[in-house]
Every structure is written in structure tokens, then in C-alpha cells.
Amino acid sequence: MGTAVSIELADDLPAARLGELIADVCRWLHEVDARFSTYQPESEVMRLRRGELTAADASEDLRHVLNACADLWRATDGYFDAYAGGPLDPSGYVKGWSVEVASARLAAAGSTNHYINAGGDIRMRGHHPDGGPWRVGIRHPWEADKLSWVLALTDGAIATSGTYERGDHVINPRTGKPAQGLRSVTVVGPDLSLADAYATAALAMGEPGLKWLAKIATDGYESAVVTDDGRAFSSANLPAAV
Template identity: 75%
Template sequence: MHHAEHVMGTVVSIDLADNLPPQELRAMVDDVCGWLHEVDRRFSTYREDSEVSKLRRREIDPADCSRDMRHVLEACADLWRETDGYFDAYAAGPLDPSGYVKGWSVEIASARLVQAGSVNHCVNAGGDIRARGRSATGAPWRVGIRHPWEADKLSWVLAVSDQAVATSGVYERGDHVFNPRTGGPARGLRSVTVVGPDLALADAYATAALAMGEAGIAWLSKLAADGYDSALVTDDGRAFSSAGLPASV
């Protein structure tokens, strides 16, 4: 079953490759879509009535926030320390945890599918991908990483199973990632892809590396020991990838 949902400012595609009755698959899709819309209602920085907007206006105290909001705030603080400040939910000024929330919400969506009985699925939220098991062909899920200058070409094609893939780049949304050291837009890297066991972390690591610029190449290489492989393209067109990147052959 394939389903596309407009939510969180992007299109989320849900592919279920399990041999289950259609009504069960539909119930799984409905549950995931309901969760993603709930996340959008609570964490959107564009909605005046969202929990994060109320927190930004100091109408509520962090201690009084929902359990999910407290988790996100704590995770962002942990990532700020882990990345030496390069992952910063306050980099552009007011609180904006979007660099963590999208990957986290899709990771939870995949976990909900597993709990409901789906062992073969792929959830793709605008390039943030959580794959489990195998595709309908029985092969690993294939994920194309867009060429950062030529939209009709791919830099890499990955074959993933039970892994997450997150890509952060400046070729679609422009200068949306900031270097907290300079206060200006990130420079040096055009595209960063991270592959690993958890999408929330993979997404945050990709954002942090992009903020670091070329220093992010060496920083990401150290994460391979923790199961997070990477592929990067610099502003001047050089490409780097870690030895364990699951590139399709």
C-alpha cells in the first residue's frame, strides 16, 4: 500500500510492503497520519496556537509543557552539547526545534507501524526516511540522494533495510541552516546525508555537520564507529563518503 500525506509543510509518503489485509494496512496509515498531524499541531512554528509558539511567547513554562515537548527540549539540549553547539534550536533566534522534530516524529511513526504489526515499510518525510525490512520486491529499500546542482540526477543510490536516512542541504530551501559561531548562513557544504539506526539523531547530525562547514567532514567520520555513515558534497563540488555507506551496486 502506498499513501501520500501533506503534513508538516511537506509530503510524507508511506509505503507498506507487508502481506496483510487491506483494512489493517489502512488502519496503520490512518494512525501514522493522525500522529504526524498531531506533531504538526503542537510543534509548528507557523501556527499561533501550537505548543511551541506558546512556549516561544513565554505563555507557558517548559516545566508545564507536554511530555513530548519536554523530551524534544531535552534532546535538543543534549545535541547542543554533543555537537559543540553546532546543533542549536536557537540558532536563528527564537526556539525552533524543527531540525529534531521531523526526524523524531517519523522515527516514532515507524515504531507505531512496527507495534501495529508492520515489519516491512518505508516512511519518507521530504527526504527524511525510516525504512524497515524489505520492499515489495523483496530487496532492500532503494533511496536516491539528489544531486545538489542537477535536480534530475542522483549523487548516490542507497540500499537500506532497518535504517534511517537524513539529508540536509542548501539547494532547495536556501540559507536555512546557520553557523552559530559566525551567526551567518552555513558555508562549505552543499549537501550532507547521514545513515544510521535512529532518524532523529541522523537528521540532527546532518544539520549539525552542515552548520560546521568543511569541519563537518572529519566530525561525521568519527560517528561511523557508532553506526552513522555519511555522504557529503562540498560547495566546490568535492564528494566524500564513509566506508560503510550502504551504496547500491
């Protein structure tokens, strides 16, 4: 998926079993990459783009992703748009969803304490090896050696979308131009699939995204935002570390 993935297991399980769990996660993520890649010409997404595959004949996972993207388009008033850049590109949902599924698979297999980080999309459960919550630093959007916030969670998801590493990669679908107004958007909630998509949608909205983020806080999705002109905002229940 064009990014590095780190997996940390803090369970009291035999080393061989931990290795099996990590191998299963890696197999799943490679399967997702092969199916949803916009770079590999034989992926399902690319075949769908070329008209060689119909949605009805696609895999169950691809049908799920297409339906989820349609739901998110409606929920975000069109700001989460898998077609914003032209051809279908569900990457803004797929990465978070794939890690959410990976975490669920680990939990079902007996790993109740783990942390998966896929390029800043993070899902954690249980406790850190030292017994406390998992701590996550949110990078300062201008000074790479500094942090804007440090969050602490025992079960939840964190997704950050910003313009400071990959440039203007998020498009405002209303204008067709790169999103402006917000430099960094972090969303924290129970499901990484949604947290990732919500962060992307809010960034696409620009400053109006601040009001929209306040609304989704009622659904359990907290946020931390830095604007293009350096102002910082966070929701009331953001799980900031003491």
C-alpha cells in the first residue's frame, strides 16, 4: 500500500505463536494490497477501472469497500469521494479498513494486547508491554522533531491526514483542486475504517471541517486539528496523555 507497517504484540504467548500471528497479519495486508492497489495492473481495482470486471462479479471484500465508500460519500456530503481524483481510488478507506480487520483477526486469534501502525493509521488494543496504555505522538506539521499532541489509548484507532508529508494529495471534490485550510487532521475513535475516512474528509473540507468534526464527536470520534495558519483545535474528550 505504499507505506511501512509495524506490528507490536504485547501478549504473554509463546514466541512461535506470536510469529504465526504476525505472519497472518502480513498475509492479509499483502492480499489487500494485491486486490486494491492502484499501481498493480492486475489488481481488482485496476480491472474494475478498465471495465474488465463488474462490481457484481467482484470479490466480497471489493463489494464491501465500494458500498462503504458510497455510504461515506453520503455521510460526508460528498467530501469523502473515491472518485475525487478521477478514476476509482478507494485508498482513503482501504488502508484503515485493512488494519481494522487485521486487529480484529488478531483479537479473535487470542492477541488482546497489540498495536498496528500503517503509515500513521493506528489500531491498538489492550495495554503496552509496560502495562500502561499505548501512547501515540502526533507529529508537529512544520517541525518534524516535535509533537503537537500525545494521545493515550487502551482500545481504539487513530488516523491522521495532512499535507506536510505527501503534499497536496487530498482533493476538494467541490473544486477539483487540492484541499486548503487545514494542515493536519487527527481523528480518534473506535473504528479505524471510519477514523481514517473522516480525517480525509475533514481535510478535504478545509476550515468548515472544524464544525463537521465537532458533530461527529457525538458519535465517539474525537479530533485534533492544526490549520494552515498555525491555529490548533481539539475536541473536549480527546484522549490526551497526562
